[in-house]
Amino acid sequence: MTSCPTSAERAALKVAQAATMTGDASYDLVSAIVFALGSAQLLQSPETAAEQEQLRKDRDAFCVQRNGVFRTNERLHEALQEEQDARLRAENDVRTLTRERDGLRARVAELGDSAPSQVVPVVDDVPVPVVLTEMDGPAVVTSAALAAAEKLRRTLALPGGERP
Template sequence: MNTRRVNTAAGVINAAQKTRQTAAGIAMVLESAGLLQSPESAAELVALQQDRDGFREQRNTVFKTNEELLKRVERSGLARLQAENEARTVARERDALRARVAELEAAQTAALTPHVPYTDSPHCQADGDPWPCPTATALAPTAASVENPWERAVAGLNALVDADVIFHVEPDGHISAPFSDEHIEWDLQTRRWALTHDDHDGGTDAR
């Protein structure tokens, strides 16, 4: 006799009697408590309950993992959408700025077109003011500061003077220096003045 099972059954019957259970009711209580089963059936029931609990725990773990994955995918999708929106915004602002710059450059060019110096007088052709005129100075200070060709040529010769280079200008325009192997002469191929260097064989090399 299994004293433990008997005492357990007696306790269950006593509790059922206090609630005025019928015989069938008492039997159901004993069945629910697993006291009408054989030890083998009771052990099988316990094993099934453990399997059930393990499955529930595994299922809950899978659900939790799936929820975390869904949240990650959602965050990744939101971050991608935000990046795409920001990229489109930047592209629109860039295009708008480029269009505005092109518009301003076109307006500047149109305003500056008539403001050029005379070839034979340091005055603006548009308003007669001394060159650079106020308009050219305001709209294109770099272009306005460029001297006319004669002034640039004078500046080049003065640069040689400032460097203490002794030179003289030949009748054909050739600029030579008696104490230097460098000189300036006209290049027939390029049709431009070129700085040349005398080599040791008596020829010249254009730089």
């Protein structure tokens, strides 16, 4: 008997106490208790005990397997959360860059209205307005370009080429 009786032991004790109170003289006390326990279905066969032990082992194995699955699920959940966070950061970056691009386009349009510019093709064939001056050097402002600008000034007949 254990220090704290289990529910099965308490049930067996009640059956044994009840068996001692019956006055059946055909059996000794121990036999009467055993028969009473059997009638109350508190006794089990060795096969039933072995099956119960196997079921306990199976249950414990399933618990270990379940705990492993829980750990895997937690790991996968954390990885998914990190990927979702990275996706959200990327979407925020795209929105920020789009706003910056739109702002720069608006600024270029604003500057394009106020200053003479020349469209210079870049590598990806997107025209970018660039204001060329003589300070940019001979590589950018050639004598042919200066001659063409002077011819345009004369044609427009504007002093110094200023806009009206």
